[in-house]
Amino acid sequence: VKKDGELAYKIWLEDSFGNLPVRMGEMQTADRKICIVTDDIVGKLYAGEVEGLLAPVCKEICVFTFPAGEASKTLDTVRNLYEYLINEHFERKDLLVALGGGVTGDLTGFAAATYLRGIDFVQVPTTLLSQVDSSIGGKTGVDFDSYKNMVGAFYQPKMVYVNVGALKTLTDEQFYCGMGEVLKHGLIKSADYYEWVIEHLSEICEREQDVLGALVRESLKIKRYVVEKDPLEKGDRALLNFGHTIGHAVEKLKNFSILHGQCVALGYVAASYISWKRGMLSNEEFFEIRDMNVGFDLPISFDGLDTEEILQATKLDKKMEKGQIKFILLKGIGEAYVDLTVTDDEIREAVNYLNADL
Numbered sequence: 385v386k387k388d389g390e391l392a393y394k395i396w397l398e399d400s401f402g403n404l405p406v407r408m409g410e411m412q413t414a415d416r417k418i419c420i421v422t423d424d425i426v427g428k429l430y431a432g433e434v435e436g437l438l439a440p441v442c443k444e445i446c447v448f449t450f451p452a453g454e455a456s457k458t459l460d461t462v463r464n465l466y467e468y469l470i471n472e473h474f475e476r477k478d479l480l481v482a483l484g485g486g487v488t489g490d491l492t493g494f495a496a497a498t499y500l501r502g503i504d505f506v507q508v509p510t511t512l513l514s515q516v517d518s519s520i521g522g523k524t525g526v527d528f529d530s531y532k533n534m535v536g537a538f539y540q541p542k543m544v545y546v547n548v549g550a551l552k553t554l555t556d557e558q559f560y561c562g563m564g565e566v567l568k569h570g571l572i573k574s575a576d577y578y579e580w581v582i583e584h585l586s587e588i589c590e591r592e593q594d595v596l597g598a599l600v601r602e603s604l605k606i607k608r609y610v611v612e613k614d615p616l617e618k619g620d621r622a623l624l625n626f627g628h629t630i631g632h633a634v635e636k637l638k639n640f641s642i643l644h645g646q647c648v649a650l651g652y653v654a655a656s657y658i659s660w661k662r663g664m665l666s667n668e669e670f671f672e673i674r675d676m677n678v679g680f681d682l683p684i685s686f687d688g689l690d691t692e693e694i695l696q697a698t699k700l701d702k703k704m705e706k707g708q709i710k711f712i713l714l715k716g717i718g719e720a721y722v723d724l725t726v727t728d729d730e731i732r733e734a735v736n737y738l739n740a741d742l
């Protein structure tokens with residue numbers, strides 16, 4: 385991020401990995417080593433292809449693979465990666481390529497930020513969630529004990545290369561999980577985009593390449609716009625936390641057995657419920673938000689969680705200001721704002737609504 389807040393790196397939107405060597409061209413890779421960091425699922429699918437494409441344009445290439453899943457987003461994996469890089473004699477001028485979802489991107493970015501006090505890295509996100517969300521914005525890090533993203537750094541990639549074609553191999557569950565963040569982007573910043581997503585529901589679910597390209601482009605634009613205005617999260621970037629206050633609480637209390645995007649989707653139904661009860665959303669708008677979750681196979685309710693426990697967990701969330709939760713509410717579709725006045729009773733009512741038999 386430059387001083388004026390503009391992103392200092394390029395984001396390429398492509399439909400294959402084919403242009404990776406060309407896009408990496410400006411990074412003068414000819415005399416640099418590259419380490420592709422990936423998990424074992426993505427590695428099997430794509431590491432061979434990416435390695436083959438990049439080998440001719442760099443000095444030396446290798447692949448570091450770790451077991452797929454959130455459980456790998458730890459200092460242990462980062463430690464293994466440091467060891468691997470030391471054994472391979474990686475120097476300051478060399479380069480890491482994060483090939484995979486948000487777990488890969490977050491931990492590779494953190495390793496890049498800290499190995500030899502910082503080496504360059506490139507994001508090649510392969511999940512919908514990482515393409516529209518986690519690969520942009522420079523938040524890197526790992527989980528620590530049971531705390532999510534507890535240790536990390538703001539560290540920007542040199543480039544982000546988004547291959548929408550990779551989305552075709554995602555499981556339905558992972559794909560729809562990404563839709564939670566996509567819908568969130570529309571709800572907080574753009575009613576037009578939100579309506580467009582609704583109109584293209586069936587093409588999106590069919591994963592039509594052209595439609596996915598347009599979807600990722602617009603969603604990325606919103607994330608980029610918000611992040612550029614507020615790179616270090618001092619103000620407006622908080623809007624991206626829409627759905628995350630209650631979402632994180634559910635995620636934690638369910639021991640991460642529900643995917644992040646699904647928890648966010650639940651969380652924004654609750655936040656929308658509060659907005660609706662305050663008269664800022666019409667009946668039509670509120671029920672449309674719920675219906676869209678159903679359309680994209682995202683949850684609108686859960687059972688077995690205690691309202692008081694969720695309420696307490698929301699208070700442990702990092703996003704507090706002067707002891708008050710920074711709650712993100714909607715003034716309307718596409719218009720989010722930070723509200724510091726949400727009461728415990730409002731949260732209870734919203735959580736009870738999620739917990740109810742619908």
Ligand code: NAD
Pocket residue numbers: 423424425426429452453454457484485486487488490510511512513514517518519520521522523524533550551552553554555558561644
């Ligand atoms: P993930 O990286 O674990 O990927 C999900 C699963 O999909 C994994 O099993 C992976 O192997 C598989 N996968 C990835 N790409 C695939 C493909 N193209 N085809 C088939 N399978 C594929 O998880 P995620 O949902 O991408 O990201 C979640 C992580 O992102 C969380 O740790 C979260 O904290 C983090 N996150 C970070 C930010 C940020 O700003 N840095 C923002 C949001 C989320």
Ligand code: ZN
Pocket residue numbers: 565628644648
């Ligand atoms: Zn999120």
